[in-house]
Amino acid sequence: LGEILITLLYIPRTSELTITLVKCRNLKAKDITGYSDPYVKIWLHRGDKRVEKKKTQVHKKTLDPIFNETFQFVVSWERIRETSLVVTVMDFDTVGRNEAIGKVILSSRSGPTETKHWGDMLSKPRSPISQWHRLKTF
Ligand SMILES: [Ca+2]
Numbered sequence: 001l002g003e004i005l006i007t008l009l010y011i012p013r014t015s016e017l018t019i020t021l022v023k024c025r026n027l028k029a030k031d032i033t034g035y036s037d038p039y040v041k042i043w044l045h046r047g048d049k050r051v052e053k054k055k056t057q058v059h060k061k062t063l064d065p066i067f068n069e070t071f072q073f074v075v076s077w078e079r080i081r082e083t084s085l086v087v088t089v090m091d092f093d094t095v096g097r098n099e100a101i102g103k104v105i106l107s108s109r110s111g112p113t114e115t116k117h118w119g120d121m122l123s124k125p126r127s128p129i130s131q132w133h134r135l136k137t138f
Helices: 077-082 112-123
Strands: 003-011 016-025 038-046 049-055 066-074 083-091 099-106 129-134
Touching: 003 083, 003 099, 003 112, 016 038, 016 083, 038 066, 077 083, 099 112, 112 129
Parallel strands: none
Antiparallel strands: 003 016, 003 129, 016 066, 038 049, 038 083, 083 099
8 A cells, every 4th residue: 555654753841742744655556547646634533532633735646745744733641642643645536535545543552563653752752753654454
């Protein structure tokens, strides 16, 4: 499905959780052109509840988009453990519905690489931590 490079930064004193969607590589082609029109959607979850949504701009006809877009959420230290970021790479379509290419769930209860990234972010507060993630299906 492809991979995504994400940078996470947490500042406990100000409760700022910052995520940067840097870029993707080798995304799956969703269009007959052999490309996709990728953008990234982020949902902040608290427990099972969807709290806040952000999204990047659409990049037309590419499988290796460079986003370099940063988003900030306010999450207190007390709530960070029940928080997750659901990052979905989407294919924009002018006709019909936009389709998901793949996703990554960043939290303290996710896959090994996702959990490690989240843990590194918490154990090194105020330092931006970058990591590649393999996109998964739903
Ligand atoms: Ca498309």
